[in-house]
Amino acid sequence: MKRNKSLLLSTPYILWMVIFTLVPLGVVLYYALTDVETGAFTVDNMSKLVRYLPAFGRSILYSLISAVICLLIGYPVAYYMTQCSPTTQRFLYMLVMLPMCMSFLLRTLAWVGLLQDTGIINNILEAIGLPRLPLIRTPAAVILGMVYNYLPYMILPLYAIIVKIDPRLIEAAEDLGCNSTKVFSKVILPLSMPGILSGMTMVFVPAVSTFYISNKLGSTETVLIGDIVERLFKQGDNPNMGAALSLLLMVLVFVCTGIINRFGGDEEGAVIV
Amino acid sequence: MEFGGERVLDGINLYFNDKEFLTLLGPSGCGKTTTLRIIGGFLQPTSGKVLFDGKSINDVPPYQRQINTVFQRYALFPHLNVYDNIAFGLKVAKLPKEEIHQRVDEMLGVVGLKGYEHRRIDALSGGQQQRVAIARALVNRPKVLLLDEPLAALDLRLRKDMQNELKRIQQVMGITFVYVTHDQEEALSMSDTVVVMDKGRIQQIGRPEDIYNEPKNAFVADFIGESNILDGVMLADYKVKFFGRTFKCLDAGFAPNEPVDVVIRPEDIDFVPPEEGHLTGTVTSVTFKGLNYDIIVDFKGFKWLIQTTDYQPEGATVGIRLNPEDIHIMHKSEYSGMFGDYSSYSAEYDELTEDAEDEEE
Numbered sequence: 001m002k003r004n005k006s007l008l009l010s011t012p013y014i015l016w017m018v019i020f021t022l023v024p025l026g027v028v029l030y031y032a033l034t035d036v037e038t039g040a041f042t043v044d045n046m047s048k049l050v051r052y053l054p055a056f057g058r059s060i061l062y063s064l065i066s067a068v069i070c071l072l073i074g075y076p077v078a079y080y081m082t083q084c085s086p087t088t089q090r091f092l093y094m095l096v097m098l099p100m101c102m103s104f105l106l107r108t109l110a111w112v113g114l115l116q117d118t119g120i121i122n123n124i125l126e127a128i129g130l131p132r133l134p135l136i137r138t139p140a141a142v143i144l145g146m147v148y149n150y151l152p153y154m155i156l157p158l159y160a161i162i163v164k165i166d167p168r169l170i171e172a173a174e175d176l177g178c179n180s181t182k183v184f185s186k187v188i189l190p191l192s193m194p195g196i197l198s199g200m201t202m203v204f205v206p207a208v209s210t211f212y213i214s215n216k217l218g219s220t221e222t223v224l225i226g227d228i229v230e231r232l233f234k235q236g237d238n239p240n241m242g243a244a245l246s247l248l249l250m251v252l253v254f255v256c257t258g259i260i261n262r263f264g265g266d267e268e269g270a271v272i273v
Numbered sequence: 274m275e276f277g278g279e280r281v282l283d284g285i286n287l288y289f290n291d292k293e294f295l296t297l298l299g300p301s302g303c304g305k306t307t308t309l310r311i312i313g314g315f316l317q318p319t320s321g322k323v324l325f326d327g328k329s330i331n332d333v334p335p336y337q338r339q340i341n342t343v344f345q346r347y348a349l350f351p352h353l354n355v356y357d358n359i360a361f362g363l364k365v366a367k368l369p370k371e372e373i374h375q376r377v378d379e380m381l382g383v384v385g386l387k388g389y390e391h392r393r394i395d396a397l398s399g400g401q402q403q404r405v406a407i408a409r410a411l412v413n414r415p416k417v418l419l420l421d422e423p424l425a426a427l428d429l430r431l432r433k434d435m436q437n438e439l440k441r442i443q444q445v446m447g448i449t450f451v452y453v454t455h456d457q458e459e460a461l462s463m464s465d466t467v468v469v470m471d472k473g474r475i476q477q478i479g480r481p482e483d484i485y486n487e488p489k490n491a492f493v494a495d496f497i498g499e500s501n502i503l504d505g506v507m508l509a510d511y512k513v514k515f516f517g518r519t520f521k522c523l524d525a526g527f528a529p530n531e532p533v534d535v536v537i538r539p540e541d542i543d544f545v546p547p548e549e550g551h552l553t554g555t556v557t558s559v560t561f562k563g564l565n566y567d568i569i570v571d572f573k574g575f576k577w578l579i580q581t582t583d584y585q586p587e588g589a590t591v592g593i594r595l596n597p598e599d600i601h602i603m604h605k606s607e608y609s610g611m612f613g614d615y616s617s618y619s620a621e622y623d624e625l626t627e628d629a630e631d632e633e634e
Contacts, residue, residue, distance in 0.1 A: 168348035171315055174335040175342045176362035176413065182336075186365065190352045 025250070031243030045244035052228055052245060059225040060252075062139065062214075063207035066146035070154040070203045071196060073147070078158035078195070079188075082165075089163075096155050104149060108216050111145055112136065115217065137219035145213035146203075153202035161195030162188070209249050225249060285321075285475060287468060289417065289451060294443050296452045298460040299470035300496070305453045306345075308470070309419050312451065313342050325416075341410035342419040346426055347402050349394045355381075355405055356390040362413040380408040383442060400431045407442065417449045424459065436463055457497050461485060469493050490603055494536045495612030501577045502613020505535040505602070513602055516552060516573065520595055524602035534603040536613070539580040540565075541599040550592020556585050569615055576615040 035042045081092045099107060114120050115135040122132040135141060165188060173183045207213075211226030218224070225245060232242030285308060289295055297305035310316040312323060314335035322329050330338060341362070349358050357364075359380055363373040381387045384404035394402065403423060410418055420439070424432045440463050443450045454460055460467050461481040469476045469484060469492075477489040488494035491502050505515035510525035515535050527533060547553045554572035568579045570591060585591055 166348065168344055168346075169350060171335070172342070172344055172348040172350070173361075174315075175313060175340075175344075176409070177336045177365040179334070179336055182365055186361070187350060193352075 028243045028246050028250070031240045032247045034240055036238050036240040045241050048241065049244060049248060052225065055223055055225045055228050056248075058222065059208050062143055062146065062222075062224065063204045066143050066150065066207050067154075067200045067203040069143070069147045070151050071200060074151055074154035074158055074199065075192075075196070078155050078162055081155075081159050082163045093156075093159070096152050096159075100152050105212060107149060108145055108213055111141075111148065112216050115141055115144075136217060137222075139218070139222050141217040142214045142222050142224075145217045146207045146210065149213065150203040150207055153206070154199035157198040157202060158192060158195040161198075162192050165191050205253050208252060285473075287475070287478070289449055290466075292447050292449055293465045294440065294450045294452065294463060295466045295468065296454060296460040296464040297468050297470055298454060298457060298496075299476075300455055303470045304473040305455075305470050306421055307473075309342075309421055309451065309453050312417070313340055313419050314338050339416045340419060341413050341415040341417075342421065343406045343410050343423045345421045345423070347406040347423075349402055349405055349409070351394055353394070354390065355386065355392050355394065355397070358394065358405055359408045359412050361409060366413075376412050377408075380412045383411070383445065384408045384438075399427050400435065403427065403435060404438075407439070411442070411446060411448070415448065417451060418443075420450060420452045422453055422455070424454075424456075432459070439463065461497070469496060471496070487601060488536060488603060490606035491534050491536075491608040491610075491612045492606070494534075494601075494603065495608075499539045499578055499580070500613050501537045501539065501615070502609075503535045503537070503575065504610075505533050507531045507533050507602060511597075513600065516575075518551060520551070520600055521597040522600040522602055523597050524600075527602065527604070532605055534605060534609050534613075536601040536603060537577070537595065537599055538601075539567075539578040542577070542579045542581070542593050542595070544579075544581065544583050544585060545592045545594050547590050547592040549594065551594050553590060553592045556587050556589045556591060559585065559587055578615045 032045055033041055033043065035044065077096075081089055081096075084092060112119070116122070117132060117134070117136065119136070121135060126132055169187055169191070170183055173187045178186055208224075209226045209229075211224060211230040214222050214224040214227055215230075226249075229242045229245045229249070232238050232245065285304075287308075297308055299305050307316065311318050314330070314333060318331065323331055325333075325338070325340075350361065353361065356377060359377045360373050363376060368376075377390075378387075381390065384407055386401065386404050386408065389397070389401065394405070397405065403426075406423065407420075423439075424435050427435060436459060439450070439452075452460075452463065461484070464481055466478065467481050467484045468478050471492050477484055477493045479487070484493065485497055488497060488500070491500075494500040494502055503515045505513045507524075507527040507530065508514050508519060509529060510527070511522055513520055513522050513524070513533065513535060552572050554570040554577070556568055557571050557576065558567075558569040560567040562580075565580045565582050566584055568581060568585055570577050570579055570593075579593070
């Protein structure tokens with residue numbers, strides 16, 4: 001897919017995504033449980049997954065860090081939005097949505113342009129007499145890419161939940177002795193839990209399976225599970241192994257959804273934006 | 274306690290006594306909820322002072338006032354169960370666990386919700402939620418409890434039960450209750466003192482009996498119960514003239530020949546044979562109300578409402594006698610001529626006013 005960037009940057013990529021998403025679980029399952037050479041049934045692929053444990057660990061760690069950073073950045077934004085007038089709220093909502101209307105790849109490539117060794121930031125640093133910094137191909141760059149790309153998925157569910165909190169509950173808390181800090185910790189925060197959980201999932205799930213961000217902004221030291229799946233499929237050496245990996249990822253997604261349902265109950269907040 | 278306000282509230286000057294059940298009564302938008310919110314500290318008065326035990330609490334935030342509120346539609350915390358809702362204020366105050374437990378338990382007893390500790394809030398009926406809201410406020414042992422139309426969301430039957438319940442709780446706990454309602458019956462039956470408000474001003478303050486029997490102006494007379502309000506002239510002390518006749522009354526202290534509003538309560542009027550009556554008129558409508566008939570009688574083009582158990586057919590000519598104690602005289606006010614004429618009477622008048630005043634704010 002690196003070979004044809006212009007194609008990837010346009011809508012067919014999105015179509016490809018949709019089709020990829022819609023490929024039935026059964027096909028993945030079939031590949032995961034068959035041998036790459038003979039096509040015979042085997043659990044070999046599954047047992048060999050251990051090999052990719054470091055990449056799995058890295059994926060989960062980076063995605064969790066990204067989700068937490070998104071929460072720390074996104075929560076104040078979402079909360080601030082709910083305090084604005086309805087007109088301002090609509091405007092801010094649109095602003096948050098705006099990056100999502102642009103291609104994910106374009107946005108990631110823009111970061112490459114900013115961070116690379118001869119990129120904009122380093123050029124500026126040099127121009128003002130500072131040394132160039134190794135910004136790209138670091139774990140931080142990968143996490144930055146994740147946070148940047150998935151932040152709207154955190155803000156929007158948070159906003160949707162916080163905006164529905166009855167202002168009289170806040171008055172009730174004040175009436176019962178809460179100063180503003182306690183109002184927040186005892187009422188607003190617990191009531192935004194469904195939004196926090198759904199935002200965390202919506203950042204974590206795509207981040208954990210991402211390959212493009214780490215591919216563009218990372219190095220061989222930051223290879224994520226998505227990169228490996230991609231390599232196994234695209235370089236054609238073992239699609240069956242890739243399928244097994246994907247399956248494991250999917251299980252991870254299901255586990256996350258399970259956690260959401262457990263904490264969020266049947267709140268409509270857990271709904272995808 | 275006193276405070277004055279701007280536009281929405283004008284020249285409000287109120288004193289709340291200890292352990293008193295005081296009701297702010299008035300139609301929608303009369304400023305009663307605003308008054309309550311100022312006392313609670315949720316609104317800052319633009320001018321004037323709120324005094325509590327003689328000290329100004331204008332700059333004291335709500336969470337530091339020894340005042341708790343039962344909110345309209347309760348505002349219970351949906352993420353907490355019954356026990357944790359009631360314990361909320363005590364936990365914020367960081368009381369020892371055993372004391373919290375003991376006080377919550379006691380409150381559950383007072384409001385009759387023992388055994389409901391671990392229920393979710395949304396698994397409670399309106400009346401039960403109401404009780405939780407009251408317990409949540411009272412458990413903090415406030416000096417003053419503010420209640421903002423707490424019964425508005427309940428059905429009639431439950432409302433009556435809760436009225437008695439609230440009165441009982443107030444007497445048991447010995448706390449000052451400041452109660453906001455638009456329901457005059459509720460106000461009269463529960464309160465020690467009723468404050469009738471309209472257009473951001475206090476129209477009258479008094480005991481329920483005084484408010485009913487001695488309304489200060491046409492607004493109060495009309496808002497509290499039903500009233501026939503007529504134009505009259507005070508000839509001298511204890512002598513009033515209306516409908517071209519002079520009647521004895523119990524009121525004095527008016528200027529000679531001062532134009533006045535004359536209030537006659539519909540239930541104070543008794544029918545007599547036409548030839549014996551002070552006034553005679555024609556029955557234009559009869560409505561059976563259960564306890565009594567609402568009869569509209571046309572006296573010289575002015576229609577009166579008469580509530581009586583004494584049935585009169587439509588079209589009958591009837592006479593009435595008015596005793597001195599049936600007649601109440603009021604000074605003319607800005608409300609004169611606005612109320613007290615039943616020309617446009619319809620049997621639905623109760624329901625109509627109910628609907629119109631359903632939602633405050």
